[in-house]
Amino acid sequence: xxxxxxxxxxxxxxxxxxxxxxxxxxxxxxxxxxxxxxxxxxxxxxxxxxxxxxxxxxxxxxxxxxxxxxxxxxxxxxxxxxxxxxxxxxxxxxxxxxxxxxxxxxxxxxxxxxxxxxxxxxxxxxxxxxxxxxxxxxxxxxxxxxxxxxxxxxxxxxxxxxxxxxxxxxxxxxxxxxxxxxxxxxxxxxxxxxxxxxxxxxxxxxxxxxxxxxxxxxxxxxxxxxxxxxxxxxxxxxxxxxxxxxxxxxxxxxxxxxxxxxxxxxxxxxxxxxxxxxxxxxxxxxxxxxxxxxxxxxxxxxxxxxxxxxxxxxxxxxxxxxxxxxxxxxxxxxxxxxxxxxxxxxxxxxxxxxxxxxxxxxxxxxxxxxxxxxxxxxxxxxxxxxxxxxxxxxxxxxxxxxxxxxxxxxxxxxxxxxxxxxxxxxxxxxxxx
Numbered sequence: 521x522x523x524x525x526x527x528x529x530x531x532x533x534x535x536x537x538x539x540x541x542x543x544x545x546x547x548x549x550x551x552x553x554x555x556x557x558x559x560x561x562x563x564x565x566x567x568x569x570x571x572x573x574x575x576x577x578x579x580x581x582x583x584x585x586x587x588x589x590x591x592x593x594x595x596x597x598x599x600x601x602x603x604x605x606x607x608x609x610x611x612x613x614x615x616x617x618x619x620x621x622x623x624x625x626x627x628x629x630x631x632x633x634x635x636x637x638x639x640x641x642x643x644x645x646x647x648x649x650x651x652x653x654x655x656x657x658x659x660x661x662x663x664x665x666x667x668x669x670x671x672x673x674x675x676x677x678x679x680x681x682x683x684x685x686x687x688x689x690x691x692x693x694x695x696x697x698x699x700x701x702x703x704x705x706x707x708x709x710x711x712x713x714x715x716x717x718x719x720x721x722x723x724x725x726x727x728x729x730x731x732x733x734x735x736x737x738x739x740x741x742x743x744x745x746x747x748x749x750x751x752x753x754x755x756x757x758x759x760x761x762x763x764x765x766x767x768x769x770x771x772x773x774x775x776x777x778x779x780x781x782x783x784x785x786x787x788x789x790x791x792x793x794x795x796x797x798x799x800x801x802x803x804x805x806x807x808x809x810x811x812x813x814x815x816x817x818x819x820x821x822x823x824x825x826x827x828x829x830x831x832x833x834x835x836x837x838x839x840x841x842x843x844x845x846x847x848x849x850x851x852x853x854x855x856x857x858x859x860x861x862x863x864x865x866x867x868x869x870x871x872x873x874x875x876x877x878x879x880x881x882x883x884x885x886x887x888x889x890x891x892x893x894x895x896x897x898x899x900x901x902x903x904x905x906x907x908x909x910x911x912x913x914x915x916x917x918x919x920x921x922x923x924x925x926x927x928x929x930x931x932x933x934x935x936x937x938x939x940x941x942x943x944x945x946x947x948x949x950x951x952x953x
Contacts (some may be wrong), residue, residue: 523883541670541677542815546724550665551674553680554658557616560712563696564623564647567705569631570697572640572907584640588648593894595652600886601746603657608664609725610884611657615650616717622646624710655893659885664725665874669819671940672870676814679866683808685766750883758874758935759824760884766936768891769926770831774861776836776903777919778803784904785842785912795847802851805859816865823928824939827867831927833859839920852936859912871939 541547565585572584603611626643662674696705754760777785786796820826837856844850868888876884906915930936 521903538667538669540818541666541673544666544670547666547674547677548672549719550661550723551677551681552722553616553716554678555685556719558682558685558716559692559718560619560623560687560709560716562685563693563705563709563712564619566690566693566697567702567709568640568644570705571702572637574634574702577789584637584644587641588644588651589894591645592650592651592655593890595649596656596890596894597747597886598743599653600656600660600678600750600883601743602653603660603882603886604750604879605743607725607748608657609720611653611721611882612661613717613720615657616713616720618650619647619654620713622650623713625708626708627703627710630701630706638937653821655783655889656882656886659869659873659889660741660881661723663878663881665675665723667942668874671873672814672820672823672866672924673816673818675866675869676811676816678869679811679862680808680815683804683811686804700734747883748885750880751887753877753880754887757875758933759889759939761855762930762933762936763868763871764887764891766828766831766926766930767888768895769929770835770864770923771892772895772899773835773919773923773926774838775923776899777841777916780900780903781907781912781915781919782841784907785916788912791847791850795850798847798851799841799854802854802860802863804859807862808853808858810859810862811866813863814870819870819941820867821940822938823867823871823941824936827864827871828930830860830867831930833922833927834864835920835924835927838923839917842916867941870941874941875939 541569567587599611600894605716622643627640662678666674692708693705696708700707722890754764782796782799786792786799789795814820834857837860840853841850841857844853870886872884873881903915906918
């Protein structure tokens with residue numbers, strides 16, 4: 521379903537020259553809204569963690585932080601259905617507006633008194649529900665605001681925006697909490713969501729084009745039927761089916777060691793928080809460099825092959841972190857992990873948006889996001905328990921093997937291995953089995 525006609529530009533002609541994404545005011549408005557929203561996310565999580573910690577019970581504080589992940593994992597696929605049914609622009613604007621209202625309301629409550637733990641849990645649950653709507657919709661927007669040949673560049677710009685948000689959000693949240701408490705951080709997050717909302721309203725969205733099967737939008741078979749239809753679309757697609765498997769395995773092998781595992785490794789080696797900080801910083805530099813490469817180049821030839829090789833090579837770098845003797849070498853390994861993971865992640869996003877039929881973008885994005893933000897974090901307790909039993913080395917090796925298996929599996933499928941971004945020799949976008 522397309523956005524309101526008043527904000528929908530005419531469809532881009534296939535013969536018209538493409539406007540580079542970094543020079544497109546419409547794309548830059550979307551990018552600014554996305555960046556501001558991500559900084560707001562950082563402030564929200566900082567404020568929630570601080571308010572929960574003040575309860576004095578670490579177990580309950582952990583419950584507050586974890587409870588928001590439940591609706592995000594459970595409702596993510598439903599969010600994709602809504603993005604396809606109502607249009608991603610409407611869902612993104614509605615979710616940003618909801619976040620703004622909820623966060624400003626909790627800021628007002630904190631100014632008037634100390635909220636009970638139940639209220640913080642309720643806020644975390646609502647925010648998790650909103651995230652389940654926001655994330656599939658925001659992933660489905662780029663093909664509606666730029667030409668297909670610019671999608672890799674948009675993914676690079678999006679990666680750079682994520683780095684900027686990570687670098688600025690945490691220090692800003694810390695300052696706000698230090699000087700104004702959780703109320704100040706919540707208020708600032710709500711204000712940023714309001715700014716993001718204004719920018720999103722100004723973003724022009726193209727009408728939904730007709731897909732190769734002749735559909736102009738989702739079916740009318742009901743939410744369950746539309747979800748089943750979306751999953752069937754993925755399963756039968758020669759590129760999307762193996763691509764989702766690559767995303768799932770690479771995330772499962774990557775998330776555990778590079779988050780919880782790295783903390784335990786730094787403790788085991790005596791590197792301390794400072795050493796871990798250098799490794800994380802090096803990872804961020806590598807990921808930022810990969811995003812910059814995509815943003816500048818616009819596309820890479822043989823995107824499917826490069827994607828799979830990046831995953832396999834990055835897996836070796838993941839395993840190497842646990843065996844290098846010094847922080848400096850671990851930081852070098854982290855740099856390569858960030859570079860290869862950033863490149864693979866950007867190409868995953870660009871290929872997903874390129875080969876997916878327009879009417880299925882929300883549902884396909886929701887499946888990919890479910891793997892990255894819903895299922896992969898479940899590996900944290902497994903990683904912690906495994907490190908306790910066998911140590912960091914074997915756990916990093918197994919994680920690297922899982923990650924490498926995802927890239928190797930992608931190489932085994934000719935459809936994904938030969939996939940090209942627009943402008944290449946081939947772009948297998950048909951859903952043939």
